[in-house]
Amino acid sequence: MLNHISKIQPGIKTKRISSYDRSGGNADFITIPAGETADIAVIAGAGIIKHIWITISTPDRFIRRNAVIRMYWDGEESPSVEAPIGDFFGQGWGEEYNFASLPLAAAPAKGKAFNSYFPMPFGNGARISIENQSSEPINSFYYYIDFEEHQSIPASEGRFHAWWNREVTGVHPEEGETEWGVIGPQGQNPTTEHNYVFADIVGSGQFVGINYYVDNPGPMWYGEGDDMWLIDGEDWPGSLHGTGTEDFFNSSWCPNEEYAHPYFGYAKVPSKLGWMGRTHCYRFFLEDPIRFEKSLHASIEHGHDNSLTLDLSTVAYWYQSEPHKPFPALPAKDQRGNMPEINVRAVHQWRHEWRKSKGNEPMLWGNEE
Missing domain, CATH: 2.60.120.1390 (Protein of unknown function DUF2961)
Incomplete structure (x- = not known):
């Protein structure tokens, strides 16, 4: 520099x-x-x-x-x-x-x-x-x-691109919404089929960053999902395969604290039960761009084996040769609103339903299985 x-x-x-x-x-x-x-x-x-x-x-x-x-x-x-x-x-x-x-x-x-x-x-x-x-x-x-x-800029100089995506993810495993095997044994995910996609690029270029916004409606750790990169049309598991969301964002052990590095960090974290609420993670590949010659498909699991319902939004940043693959239509304004906040009242209502499922015994504490 x-x-x-x-x-x-x-x-x-x-x-x-x-x-x-x-x-x-x-x-x-x-x-x-x-x-x-x-x-x-x-x-x-x-x-x-x-x-x-x-x-x-x-x-x-x-x-x-x-x-x-x-x-x-x-x-x-x-x-x-x-x-x-x-x-x-x-x-x-x-x-x-x-x-x-x-x-x-x-x-x-x-x-x-x-x-x-x-x-x-x-x-x-x-x-x-x-x-x-x-x-x-x-x-x-x-x-x-x-x-x-x-005086001139050659066509070989990559053009800057950025794409916003958003999805409220569904739960795919048979055991339902779970993590860490809390509800039952978790399965394997040898595919990107149900992953959240944050880049789907055609052309030659290099991927240089992502802002990742996750709104978690439950208290469970959201970050067991692996990042998966399929370069130039290759099959799973691809050239780059991660070990967990916090690992992808260069942190460790389920962090819930703000941290700002020039290349990665957590700009916003929730202060609720567990990891419930809104977390903003970021990672910029300025020293280690992810290069591709024909295409790049980049995705991440929403919980291990795509086991969690999350509101995920991302902006991906990259450079590539033109022409680029046109983006999907941007969702309309009324489709870009936030999901309703899950607050202490909702958690208490969940507890009430749990008590009913246990026969409303008067001394139930909450750890009974």
């Missing part, structure tokens, strides 16, 4: 597109009415976007899911980046909280400042748009797009 910074490179110009007040005043923002789309950057020629900064003011407290960021390279019609804006920059569930990593950050105050340092090359134009799918206006949308103008 230092060699890159210190190298003198004539012919490269540093430019910025921002929301500054063109009159010279202090109204340094744009507005995006409800239901409308704004192009915040339209750049001709060749170059590399080096940094993006955004902050938003709106009556809509769920704008991080209701606003969608898209990016297009080289005149393409299908976006190479498409995600709810909060999820893309490292905030799940439409929430505000601080997030720190090397390529992405949600900075103070209270995570309201979005930053990206992913380099985003283009050879023949770039466009970044924001769609406000909210019923409320974005009254103030502030932004910087810092980029370099180059």
Whole structure:
């Protein structure tokens, strides 16, 4: 990195597109009415976007899911980046909280400042748009797009991509929802068939990161699921096969504490019973990208043998040659809402049903099998 910074490179110009007040005043923002789309950057020629900064003011407290960021390279019609804006920059569930990593950050105050340092090359134009799918206006949308103008960028330079996916997973094992063999013996999973898929890529490139948002409706540890990578059409078990979700995110032994490393960490953890609630994990492969020449299928189990119902959302980040495989249609706004929160009342109701199943004996404690 230092060699890159210190190298003198004539012919490269540093430019910025921002929301500054063109009159010279202090109204340094744009507005995006409800239901409308704004192009915040339209750049001709060749170059590399080096940094993006955004902050938003709106009556809509769920704008991080209701606003969608898209990016297009080289005149393409299908976006190479498409995600709810909060999820893309490292905030799940439409929430505000601080997030720190090397390529992405949600900075103070209270995570309201979005930053990206992913380099985003283009050879023949770039466009970044924001769609406000909210019923409320974005009254103030502030932004910087810092980029370099180059004389040319070769087609061999991979184009940046990011894709948001979300699934409320079902339980597939015959013994029902379980983990650690609590309910009964757990089976084997020699396939990716029922896994949660976070990347399904066609082309040549390298995978460089993931934000992983899990909402767990029960107290059981959610992270026995293995990550599985099938490169260039290979069969299971593939070239890379993990040993558990926390292992994939470079931690160990069922963590439930915030931790921020430039490449991996836990930006948000719950403070409920066990691992019940919302956890945000992240992992960036900046020193160890996962390379592929024809395709990449990346997935993870939701509990060992896909044994848990979880609300999983992810943003995957990678570079690849164009053209790319178009993304599935982004779920509509009303399909991107959070699942209802499981709280102490629900847990008490579960306990009540358990007591009834035990004949309502007066001295039942809770450990009786």
